[in-house]
Amino acid sequence: DLYEILSTLLYTRMLYPGSKQAALADAQSFLEAPRFQAHQIYRALDVLAQSSDFIQAKLYQNSLKLRPRNHRVLYYDCTNYYFEIEQESGDRQYGHSKEHRPNPLLQMGLFI
Template sequence: AEESDFIQEELYKNSNFIHPRNSKILYYDCTNYYFEIEAEDGIKKYGKSKEHRPNPIVTMGLFMDADGIPLAFDIFPGNQNEQLTLKPIEKKVIKDFNCSEFIFCSDAGLGGKSNRFLNSFGNRSYVITYSLKKMKKEERELALLPTQFKVPGSNKLIDLRTLDESDPKVYNTIYYKEYPLVTGDMDETVIIT
């Protein structure tokens, strides 16, 4: 455990000799593990268990590269908010793995303002899932409109209602639209697919 950071760093460096690592897109997520014990012990703390168990847990944060190969991980106390796990691991990835230019991808649970802000500097950016249910009413209505969609590489606007979904080409094409989201704190772009 004391050599975990060094082992991860060396494993990353040496794995590049076998398969070049695609670290331009990094995925991050957290999970937790419970212990069949009754009392807290060390970093095994009572927290919000993903399995809704009443036992002490630890939280694990994991970065994967664009090919889905694990890059770096760390273990945190079970009572720590998972939003706070990103910064220490990301600093390790930037410093020890020399990965400073990437797109950070995560689910909404780890897409808090401070984590988005962290990944809006230098040559980093982010893609975070966004819940339609949590959008403001007017934003949700705009997102659900079937108009103003495009296909990658074209600026032609498409109304989804005019498409024949039984056509395999239409069915297998990705359609998207985007609009600016101006909040005053951070200007962002919402992409609907």
């Protein structure tokens, strides 16, 4: 049940942020324990990914109904993801790390 899986992931993300495996383990303590397994979570995420553009467009349209946007101001946030590997690989390259880590990293930016 896609709804059950996604709602469980949402609740566990708010209560106990962690991995999908951890979410499944944490959800066992809920009043209604999940009736799905870890591999079904990943299938549900594949289904969700196929509709990602549609979902994001609808969320944006609905958010405009709640609060108009000032499109003249953009906010930018940037973060690094580091990888515990010895060699650079693809997009994972050595770069400046705030934590002074010697590992390859991947930088991601977000405009709002």
